[in-house]
Amino acid sequence: MFSIYDAFKRKIADEEISTPLAAILALTELIENSDAGTMFELVKALNDGAEALKKQASNTISVNAGCELFIAFVTLFPHDSDNFTDLKKELIRQGQNYAAEALTYRKKIAELAFGFIKDGSVILTHSYSRVVMQTLLLAHKRKRFSVFVTEARPRGLGIKTAEALTAAGVPSTVILDSAVAYVMDKVDFVLVGSEAVVESGGLVNAVGSNQIAIIARAANKPFYALAESYKFHRLFPLSQYDLPSHNSKILSFPSILHANSSSMNTSSPSSPSQNESNYPTGGQPERVPLRITQEQISKNNPDVDYTRSLLLASTAPEMTVLILRRRPDLISLVFSDVGSLTPEGVSQYLVGMFAG
Incomplete structure (x- = not known):
């Protein structure tokens, strides 16, 4: 069964292929493996594939740029093909040619x-x-x-x-x-x-x-x-907060309750400091270790x-x-x-x- 993310990973493994180009080539492969019989079905398949790719890929902005460009090209592509199969073949050829030409842009x-x-x-x-x-x-x-x-x-x-x-x-x-x-x-x-x-x-x-x-x-x-x-x-x-890559975990403030603080005095569960609504998880406060690692810093930053x-x-x-x-x-x-x-x-x- 065709996986657009697997196709994307194969393309991005090439050091010369940037993320938008890998997305374009993955969508080109999707056309090749699609059983769509009309342009409406094909565009829907491409949009669904783009959404699936954006959910799995880490670089959503670059992926979206490539997907958007290719889908716009398919939608606006002028053609005089005798049948839809020939049109799909032409779209595949055009996608591959564009990716090859794009490598000369640098x-x-x-x-x-x-x-x-x-x-x-x-x-x-x-x-x-x-x-x-x-x-x-x-x-x-x-x-x-x-x-x-x-x-x-x-x-x-x-x-x-x-x-x-x-x-x-x-x-x-x-x-x-x-x-x-x-x-x-x-x-x-x-x-x-x-x-x-x-x-x-x-x-x-x-x-x-x-x-x-x-x-x-x-x-x-x-x-x-x-x-x-x-x-x-x-x-x-x-x-900055309008970027698709931004999420609530970036630059967030975890509740401060150190892992070694079990012996510290705590208020009753009904007190404001222990009210579940005060914690992002809706449950117990997150236990934050005293030692802050570079990995933790990276995860909390854009x-x-x-x-x-x-x-x-x-x-x-x-x-x-x-x-x-x-x-x-x-x-x-x-x-x-x-x-x-x-x-x-x-x-x-x-x-x-x-x-x-």
Whole structure:
């Protein structure tokens, strides 16, 4: 029996295949294994498969970006096939061809961003990004520069970036996430990858990207994002808590009752401190060990955050419309395979992309 998640895992095992592309290829396999006899049935099967994939995959935002793009393509695909079987074959061929072509997008982006890297540049990058790595390695062939890399907790992927750059001969050093403001005066510009670029022109990327963008703007340093066009996503978050990846466990406060506190005095069950409604579980308070581990910290923190394209000036909770005073963009440019775009340009491109 076909499992879309198993198909997704096979594709994502390839280091060159990003999450949205793996989702597109998994949906392509779903068409191949589907017994749908009409377009309505096929689109329903694709939507059901996308929902199943989002429930099982850890990176829901990137998965959703790929699924949304492919389903929109299938829905809008112009065809003159004689029968539905031929149409399915054509959709499968188009999906596979798109994925193959999409693997060239990083090279296009690297060549586009190449001109912004000057001899002697000092660059700050965050976490690990394949398109950022390709850009830096291409520039290293003809230019001299050095790179500060954030440690990028909780996953610590900045170390992977620094090791790869050092092995290639690029001077690089790992800095603490908390040292970004300290090092910013030494930096010429910031260069980051992305999990998704959303409808507002904002960026979803490894947690810490937002604070780096804010510090870069305060220091008047450009903040550049690199993103393949298949990561453009029809999502319009207004805050961190609007991201699909956010849940109640992130940054939660467990009830404080230490494991060794059985000998401590406790109030009667009817007292407010012991009332079941005071505890998130609705039962007994959670026993929190005295020793806090890195694993516990990671589980209680987000993997990604949202960087607004504009600084938010003021909001009025009683109003239905957010009041935005025009302020400088946090994101200077988004380099993509479709060109170098301002945040406003991303919005315009997304409208055209999903309008057929």
